[in-house]
Amino acid sequence: MWPLSTPRNPYRKTIEDKRARRTDALKHAPAFSAEEHQRYLNATASQIVDNISSGAWTASSVLEAYIARAAQVHGLTNCLTEVYFEEAKQDARRLDDEFAETGHLKGPLHGVPMSVKDQFDVKGSDSTIGYTQWANKPAERDAAVVEILRAAGAVVVAKTNVPQTMLAFECCNPLWGRTCNPWSTAHTAGGSSGGEGALLAADGAALGMGTDVGGSIRIPSGYCGIFALKPGQGRVGYAGSVDPNPGFEAVRAVAGPMGRSVADLERVTRVLLGERRARHDYFPAPVPYRDVTLPESCGSDGVVKGSPACHRAVLETVEALRKVGHECVEIEGPDSARALELFGAITSSDGYQKLTEHLGPDKKESALFLILLGPRLPNFVRNFASWVIRNFVGDAKYATLLAPMRKKSLLQYYNYVADKLAFERETRTSLWGDAPDRAFDAVVCPVQAIPALPHGGCDRLSPLACSTVMYNVMDSPVGVVPVTRVDPARDDLSDEWRAASGNGSKLIEGDIYGRKGAYDARAMEGLPVGVQIVGQPWEEEKVLAIMHVVDAALGPRGFGPGSWAPNKQSGAPCV
Structure with a gap:
């Protein structure tokens, strides 16, 4: 990255101006007070709406808590780009006035503070996705998902950082800089929806929206310890999302929700699925949310041998499901x-x-x-x-x-x-064929072979995205559920683990597990580790239902609203 101070940087003035405007906008947040604000951060989106509906809370009081935390976590992780705190206050006041006058909520997201990836247009502000030459070109209207969220009562508080070109899953670009993991500033928040992952994990918003073409929702969700849903193509509108590679249709990007509980994902997904902003839109398909009834079976599953922590997350998930009566069988997964x-x-x-x-x-x-x-x-x-x-x-x-x-x-x-x-056809047939022994409801598999990469790790380890890319190629709906945290006592590289046969890439595994490899259980202590829940095309609702089952089976484990605090973070503020 060009150092901001160097005279060689041709966009120095642009970068300085954009960052200065962000700094000014952040000043509209109050100082965070645990006594005043924490109760709001401990609430799910559903609880926020219920408390506003009962008259116990107002949209303005909820918003104050979340923007106070958003400013605080940005100071540690550098997760925000465009900041709308003052505009959000006005939106929250309007919601409060309308509710006081009518007694009716605007919609199922009334008063819920939300963030969106910098890829989504918000009227009157830039969508740079880190490109300096895209600065100072404000959008003329909101992206489709932003319009839908606002119509349901959501309050948009900020946009969040992405990697340069969104090819990489390390969140850094010349305009806004690097975003750090909220649990360890020595590690990346992932990408390309990395700013979303960092902000949501630290309660800077109650819900968020990301995009995914190769793991861009799931990788930061796994790295940061939040819940997420990558839908298949055609379920959620994508209009108004800036695209650095327009015209590329072979593997299409999708928009999907990220949040702090499965219930919150379901609430926002019910709003998004099948909702069109214009009658002439080709996508999304006019298929609204459909309730499902679950049977009881799942399958559990590369180019890389998974780390002990990621392998343990899958085993703990399978064990938890079996304990509550679900059938789980080990299968040979798709050829990643x-x-x-x-x-x-x-x-x-x-x-x-x-x-x-x-x-x-x-x-x-x-x-x-x-x-x-x-x-x-x-x-x-x-x-x-x-x-x-x-x-x-x-x-x-x-x-x-x-x-x-x-x-x-x-x-x-x-x-x-x-x-x-x-x-795509062969793999779907292999996983979801008509034979009785292949009638899986979902596949449980790691998000990646490593809990999170240290900064710079993506330089040589971009092939780790194979475990998420696979389901973009297949266009499968996929959820992410946080399972556990790295524990050096259980997740160090033991002699037994090293002796186990691996069928992955020697060069990549050397960069991960070698003497100076990226995987270091001691340095990663406390980092979240999650799993993917993979379903069949057009079964986003079923994936969410299975995520509910998995989450309940795993039980309380320190994830969700209110689980983060500044004293839980290791390392210095991100720079």
Whole structure:
């Protein structure tokens, strides 16, 4: 990243102005007081609405608590971009006045403080997603989801930070800087909805909205210890979301909710599903939320051998489900290496020219190094490197991932998309076929092979996204449930774990588990560890229902509203 102070930075004035405006907007928040504010932070979105409805609370009193915390957590994690505290106060007062006059709530999110990823347009402010040259170009209207949320009574308090180009899952860009994990400032909050993950985990908003094309909702949710739902394509409106890669349709991005409880996700999902802002919108499909009745079975499941902490999270989830009477069977999961190969091959077809053209003179973040390396290499160099890695290093998986990362002809692109569609059909048949022993209601699997990456870890470990990318390629609805926290006594790399057979990439696993690897259970102590709950296409409601079952089976475990406090964070404030 260009240091802000260097004269070489061509956008120094723009960056200084944007950050100064953010600082001014943050001044509209009161100082946080646990005595005055904590009770509001301890409430779910549903409890907020119920208390306002009963007259016990007002939207303004709730808002004051959340913006006080949002300003506090931003000071530690640098999670906010555009700040709307003053506008939010006016919105909350209007809600209070309308309720006092009519006695009726505006909608099911009346008075709920919400944040949205910087990718969503909010009328009158920028949607830069970290690009300095996109600054000072305010949106003319709200994005579809923002309009829907406001119509349901939500109060939008801020937009949140994303990684540069949103390719990487380390949250950093030249305009707004780096966002840290609220539990450990030595670790990233994930990406690309990393600002959302950090803010929600620390109670700076009651609910939030992110987007996901390769894990961008699920990775920060897993890293930060919150709940989330990545819907399939066609269930939630996407209009009004800025796109750094317009025209790319082979693996479509989706918008989805992030929050602090499954109940809150269900509440906002009931508002979002099937809701259109214009009659001519092609998406979302006009299919509103459908209640479901669950049977009782699930399956539990790479290019990477999972860390002890992530493996333990899956085992604890399965054990909890079995204890309350649910049937769980171990299966061989989808081929995540093949999914990542196809995803990389398709997204790199233009050599990432479209995706990176917005950078202009901005210096590229180091997290993009490995992603952009393949397309930059001459074909003979890339092919030779792939051959050496396969035949001399003995890492066929890494070699397979590297080889197709190149610029392609239109015919080659078509062929890879056809391969992707075939993979999608074959994998769905394998998981959700009609045979009685394959009739799973959900698949439980890790979010990633590691609880969270230290800053800089994405430079060489972007292939870790294979465990989330797979379900974008398949277009499956996926939920995230936080399960446990890293415990060095149980999650250190034991001799027994090292001796267990692994079938992953030697190079990637070396970077994770080697002498100076990214996985360090002691440094990660207390970081959240979650699981993915994967369902069939068009079954978002069923995924949420299963998330309720999983959450109840696991029982109290220190996640949800009010679970974070500044004294629980390790490390210095994020810079």
